[in-house]
């Protein structure tokens with residue numbers, strides 16, 4: 001279902017094969033072409049995802065009950081009568097997003113259920129025509145984002161649409177309504193609809209990012225994906241596109257799990273819920289702790305990626321208090337440690353220090369993130385470049401350290417012990433800036449063997 005995510009790995013594997021230099025070049029070239037438009041994305045680190053739709057009444061999860069036949073279409077779409085947006089305050093949403101320290105936001109303009117948040121002329125269902133709200137709720141949000149100035153706008157768009165009879169894959173346990181290959185006209189009719197909605201979004205909002213979803217049902221060719229992207233890029237050439245368009249996008253989107261090792265794709269983002277749901281659900285009280293979310297953010301940063309953290313406002317537009325509080329907490333931490341967030345890049349491999357790491361762009365500051373309270377000191381080993389100063393980020397404190405066993409005849413660098421007094425600890429994750437004498441080089445060996453005595 002997510003076969004596209006293997007593409008970067010496959011390309012990287014090709015690049016490593018000495019017999020295939022011709023195949024390696026295009027991958028590098030493509031990445032070079034993408035690099036300028038990915039610049040802001042790679043510095044953003046945190047985005048806020050918003051799942052808002054008729055499912056935000058809170059009884060069922062977003063769209064999927066339709067496909068899983070958990071609810072009748074009549075009951076599911078009856079939720080339109082409860083999507084009021086009565087207390088919707090888009091400026092307040094944007095204030096909160098900004099307070100979280102996020103540099104971009106992605107909103108569901110249309111989920112798989114097909115209900116558009118804008119006044120679409122291409123489709124039948126929208127918050128304007130078929131919901132209690134009776135109005136376009138997307139435009140005021142876009143206006144608030146644009147007014148904020150330094151917040152990038154991402155639009156989520158589901159390629160799948162379970163509200164239409166020209167969409168063939170409607171139920172998990174039932175065969176396709178028709179065969180795309182045997183009824184190409186019907187399928188083209190659906191694709192034309194997708195193109196028409198995308199044209200509306202593109203012309204009206206000129207977003208900075210498209211977040212496609214649901215590409216798994218069809219191939220790139222069937223979605224006419226290259227053509228769709230060429231169309232939006234004609235008037236919006238620098239728009240960033242996520243991976244869920246059958247490998248035609250710019251960056252990978254691991255979902256609900258922070259990668260264990262650094263992904264092969266140079267740009268990626270983990271999308272993550274704060275509780276267990278994308279949209280608001282009354283029964284879901286499984287909120288993750290502040291530490292958990294902050295660890296996930298730092299973990300993503302340390303592997304060179306972003307965290308796209310989801311909120312699910314209610315159908316009336318209010319945001320659950322737990323989510324408001326989470327965004328504020330994340331914001332407190334991010335703002336305090338801003339120098340160790342936005343301008344950083346992936347850190348060093350595990351084993352050198354117990355904690356997450358990132359590097360500044362010049363490579364001469366190693367940031368160490370401590371999601372725990374150290375006893376006395378932390379140990380840092382394998383740095384061939386000497387430390388010249390240790391600061392506690394977000395404070396005016398510097399720390400003492402000892403360097404042991406820095407032996408001139410040994411290739412193995414000495415080991416640092418940095419003293420961590422309790423009064424410098426952050427209530428969540430303490431960040432140290434290890435200022436180095438030059439760009440960091442690492443010792444990755446297993447110790448210098450003096451002699452073998454077998």
Ligand code: GLC
Pocket residue numbers: 051062213214255271278
């Ligand atoms: C999945 C689901 C969807 C959700 C999305 C967010 O692909 O289909 O419900 O919106 O992930 O990442």
